Amino acid sequence: MERYLILEDGTVFEGTAFGSRKASVGEVVFNTSMTGYQEILSDPSYCGQIVTMTYPLIGNYGINSDDFESIIPAAKGLVVREAADFPSNFRCNSTLDELLETKGIPGIAEIDTRKLTRLIRSKGSIKGVLTAAGEEVDVSEVVRTLQQTVLPTDQVAQVSTTHPYPSPGRGKRVVLIDYGMKHGILRELNKRACDVIVVPHHTSANEIMAWGPDGVMLSNGPGDPKDVPQCVETIKQLLGEVPLFGICLGHQLFARACGAETFKLKFGHRGGNHPVMDLTTGRVEITSQNHGYSVDEEALQGTRLKVTHTALNDGTVEGLKHLDYPAFTVQYHPESSPGPEDSNYLFDRFIELMTANRKEQQYA
Known part of the structure; x- marks a missing residue:
């Protein structure tokens, strides 16, 4: 079966349909x-997007029951050069x-x-549309409708x-605000024995603090941070009350809560091979990224935020810390699902931050 x-802009690609x-x-x-590709398809941050894989052969190791980042994938479509029909992997249980x-998903x-x-x-x-191919398809009409x-804008x-x-543990209590959470984040917190409570994106600061958290995690998620101003207001109220760690959309929302601005990148950062420099150590990490928006570095002037990480490909902001409160964020994905594990240490840093903050409260 053919598919368009x-x-x-009127460009048409004709290929073979699958899915x-x-x-x-x-x-x-x-x-x-x-x-x-399995983690990418099931990453909620791809909500509303048709994902093109640049690597030519996709599907060669199939699908397994362990590597999903969400139960219900939110991507709108998948574009590949070649889809493997006969995968081979000992964990594979479907194609x-x-x-x-x-x-x-088409x-x-x-x-x-x-x-x-x-x-x-x-x-x-x-913008694009995946549709059946054939003479009955009026391409010019499809383009007009698409335009x-x-x-x-309600992806979150x-x-x-x-x-x-809950995701119970015997360690630090972490409230994880779910803006479109990848389960790799939850997995990394569970590895560190955290007692995690996952809450909806619209949960108020009072509700979050009522759980008595040692820290709050601001998850990744899809879309423009400007579309969820209520989330920004919640972070404003949490700032200074409890240690914060933000990832991806959580990083952008945190920046806006501290008075910074965000903007849409031309084509975004999506892949598992993006070099990022930790400005505090000079160390370069290879990171997994998936975002279409970035924090405006010029707009950080006048805020109490310091840039801690920067992208080596284009110089955009990849990490922030607050100068007055125990709070830090990164634009990339330290949970490494999928991708390199260079940045897992950031979860340990979050644990250390919560421990230090608890001691300060005890001796205050």
Whole structure:
């Protein structure tokens, strides 16, 4: 079965359909990772997006029951050069095609993903639609409709949990605000024996503090941080009350809560091979990233925030710390799902920050 990927600028890619047969509209982005397609597809931060994989062969090790980052994938589609029909891996229990069909996600293969990636890099992230191919499809009409389509801005509400739930442990109590949490974050906290309570994105500061947390984790998530101003207000109220650690969207929301601004990147950072320098040590980490927005470094002037990490590819802000309160954030993904494990130490730093803050309170 043939399928079209039609972009809002009129570009048409004709390929082979796999996965779900339904049509889908979303923002077309690209990811440069060589592996980790299962974690990428199930990352809630891809809510509303059609993901293009730049590595040519995808699906060769299949799908397993261990590597999901969420139960219900939120991506709108998958674009690949070649989709493997016969995966080989001892953990494999289904194919990529079967996963996409089960989860209602359309895929397209056998297109020039290099051309598509160059187009996105040139024009920026762009709206697209995956639809059946054929003479009955009026491409010009599809393009007109696509150009008039306004993509949803409620992605955080779509992927956040609706009710609080615990992930028990005997260590530090952490309230994890779920803006679209990857379960790798929860896994890293559990490894450190944290007693975690996951709460919805709209949970108030008073409700969070009522749990008696040693610290609060601000999770990753999809979309523009400007679309969730209530989350920014909550962080403002938490700042100084309890140690904070933010990742990705949590980093951007934290920055806005401290008076900084954010902006949309031309084509975003998505992949498992992004070099970031820790300015406090001079150490370079290879990081996993997935974000379309960034903190404006010039707008940090006048705030009490200090840049701690910077991207070596384009110089954008990758980490912040507050100069007065026990709070720090990073733009990339230290939970490494998927990707390198260079940055796992940040979870240990969060534990140390909570321990030091508790001691200060005891002797105050």
